[in-house]
Amino acid sequence: MNPNQTSASANLTTDLLISAHQIQHRFGENQVLQDIDFQIHRNQIITLIGPNGAGKSTLVKILLKILKPTQGQVTHHQNLVIGFMPQKIQIDPTLPLTVKRFLQLGLKKAEHNTTQIETIAQELQIASHLNQAVQSLSGGEMQRVLLARALIRNPDLLVLDEPVQGIDLQSQSQIYQLIHEQQQKRQCGVLMISHDLHLVMKHTDEVICLNQHVCCSGTVQSLRDHPSFIAQFGTDLPEHALYQHHHDHCKHG
Amino acid sequence: MTLDPFMLYALSAGLLAAWLAAPLGVFVVWQRQAYFGETLAHSALLGIGLGLILQIHLTLAILLISFLIVISLHQLRQSALLATDTLLGILAHGSLALGLVVISLQDNIQLDIMGYLFGDILSVHREDLYWMLGLGLLLLMFFYRNWHDLLNLTLNTELAQVEGIKVKALQLQMTLLLALVIAVAMKIVGILLITSLLILPAATARRLANTPEQMLGYTFFTASFSVATGLILSYYLDLPSGPAIVVSAMALFLVLLLKPKKA
Numbered sequence: 377m378n379p380n381q382t383s384a385s386a387n388l389t390t391d392l393l394i395s396a397h398q399i400q401h402r403f404g405e406n407q408v409l410q411d412i413d414f415q416i417h418r419n420q421i422i423t424l425i426g427p428n429g430a431g432k433s434t435l436v437k438i439l440l441k442i443l444k445p446t447q448g449q450v451t452h453h454q455n456l457v458i459g460f461m462p463q464k465i466q467i468d469p470t471l472p473l474t475v476k477r478f479l480q481l482g483l484k485k486a487e488h489n490t491t492q493i494e495t496i497a498q499e500l501q502i503a504s505h506l507n508q509a510v511q512s513l514s515g516g517e518m519q520r521v522l523l524a525r526a527l528i529r530n531p532d533l534l535v536l537d538e539p540v541q542g543i544d545l546q547s548q549s550q551i552y553q554l555i556h557e558q559q560q561k562r563q564c565g566v567l568m569i570s571h572d573l574h575l576v577m578k579h580t581d582e583v584i585c586l587n588q589h590v591c592c593s594g595t596v597q598s599l600r601d602h603p604s605f606i607a608q609f610g611t612d613l614p615e616h617a618l619y620q621h622h623h624d625h626c627k628h629g
Numbered sequence: 630m631t632l633d634p635f636m637l638y639a640l641s642a643g644l645l646a647a648w649l650a651a652p653l654g655v656f657v658v659w660q661r662q663a664y665f666g667e668t669l670a671h672s673a674l675l676g677i678g679l680g681l682i683l684q685i686h687l688t689l690a691i692l693l694i695s696f697l698i699v700i701s702l703h704q705l706r707q708s709a710l711l712a713t714d715t716l717l718g719i720l721a722h723g724s725l726a727l728g729l730v731v732i733s734l735q736d737n738i739q740l741d742i743m744g745y746l747f748g749d750i751l752s753v754h755r756e757d758l759y760w761m762l763g764l765g766l767l768l769l770m771f772f773y774r775n776w777h778d779l780l781n782l783t784l785n786t787e788l789a790q791v792e793g794i795k796v797k798a799l800q801l802q803m804t805l806l807l808a809l810v811i812a813v814a815m816k817i818v819g820i821l822l823i824t825s826l827l828i829l830p831a832a833t834a835r836r837l838a839n840t841p842e843q844m845l846g847y848t849f850f851t852a853s854f855s856v857a858t859g860l861i862l863s864y865y866l867d868l869p870s871g872p873a874i875v876v877s878a879m880a881l882f883l884v885l886l887l888k889p890k891k892a
Contacts, residue, residue, distance in 0.1 A: 404707075442790045460791040467784055470831075471659045472838045481781050482792070529792070 391418045393533045399448035421566040426586035459531030461522045476506040482525040516547030533565040642753040645761040646814035647852035654827040667824045668721040674728030688812045695808035748819035748871025818871040829878040836885045
């Protein structure tokens with residue numbers, strides 16, 4: 377065998393972070409996912425979009441191995457470290473917890489490292505909140521704290537479930553900016569969920585449009601004109617949302 | 630002031646029960662599981678009824694019923710289309726009523742139901758104290774080993790799972806420990822009042838604490854204070870001991886409401 381070929385294929389397998397094969401899932405009688413094949417590599421940004429009830433969160437739970445699919449296989453790269461940012465986190469006000477302690481809890485017991493926390497807090501502009509109660513943060517601040525917690529384990533893959541939902545426009549672009557910076561710096565993979573196309577980060581390499589099955593996938597640009605994408609979203613979304621996205625893309629590009 | 634030996638006995642049983650309840654109590658409060666704790670407590674009466682019929686150890690019977698309640702709750706959540714608090718209400722009161730029926734059907738046994746419902750510290754035996762000490766050691770080991778993981782699963786179960794914590798196993802272990810504490814502490818405050826021994830000291834401690842560990846520390850303190858004053862009051866004023874403990878815990882809670890809340 378050609379030695380070059382071996383090293384190339386070895387490289388490929390080490391870069392493959394998660395691969396899923398022929399995923400199907402049912403909740404009782406309800407088929408929520410079918411025929412899904414999925415792969416994500418290091419240094420790749422994938423955004424999963426789809427209407428409410430399309431099975432996005434279910435698919436992510438299956439990919440994270442939180443949920444066992446009815447059928448199909450999910451394989452993680454050996455020693456894969458995942459940084460996860462859940463959609464919402466509700467911490468009861470009776471739990472006395474500072475932001476700093478919240479981040480510390482993300483570290484393994486043995487490696488309590490204050491400088492690491494302070495560095496990430498600086499980078500994500502939450503340093504001034506470290507001694508504040510975690511329940512007292514605003515929506516945008518909380519999202520940055522959750523991002524910090526996801527990053528603190530130096531993950532190979534960052535999984536973000538609707539990272540900008542429910543926060544104002546300015547904070548939204550700030551969060552996308554921070555995610556992009558961190559991804560560039562760490563060269564990790566990013567898997568993101570979004571419920572509509574104009575909330576897709578502009579640096580996304582691949583958009584996967586999900587509605588129980590993968591209806592289409594590709595770059596943001598290629599998807600906009602895809603007939604099955606228009607069939608899925610053309611009626612669900614106001615038309616100007618698509619145009620607005622287009623506009624956005626031109627402005628930044 | 631001198632206390633007779635009987636009082637010393639009651640006091641050590643009461644304090645032990647309060648200390649067993651403290652670490653579980655803070656998690657019950659943080660995880661909003663008060664009603665779940667209440668349901669487990671109520672179902673303990675069914676456990677007693679079952680234990681008497683089958684002639685097995687009552688603590689074992691209570692554990693079996695708790696396990697059954699957890700499984701029923703899990704199944705009903707998926708199929709019954711009802712909110713969790715409704716399901717808990719059904720299970721709590723259904724099992725309590727069923728327990729009362731089962732016990733009253735056994736006419737060959739003379740049983741002090743009031744003692745089970747509201748506690749009867751006079752009925753505490755030396756054997757009960759040994760059970761409590763053993764359980765105390767078990768709890769100490771469990772919380773020492775899993776404190777970090779338990780805090781994380783309190784924050785968010787999915788995040789905890791992604792970070793490699795065995796969420797389901799820990800939750801089940803904690804539930805079984807809770808059932809054990811209910812089984813041994815039942816004689817002190819009774820199954821109808823035992824939830825207050827779990828949540829009142831923890832809720833009071835929230836006012837004083839800045840970290841989860843501090844809150845646990847203050848919970849031990851407020852629980853001990855409530856048990857001691859409750860028992861002393863019940864001794865001198867001839868009050869039922871269980872309600873006296875809960876009333877003094879309640880009084881301490883109300884007094885500390887006057888103190889401004891910490892962050």
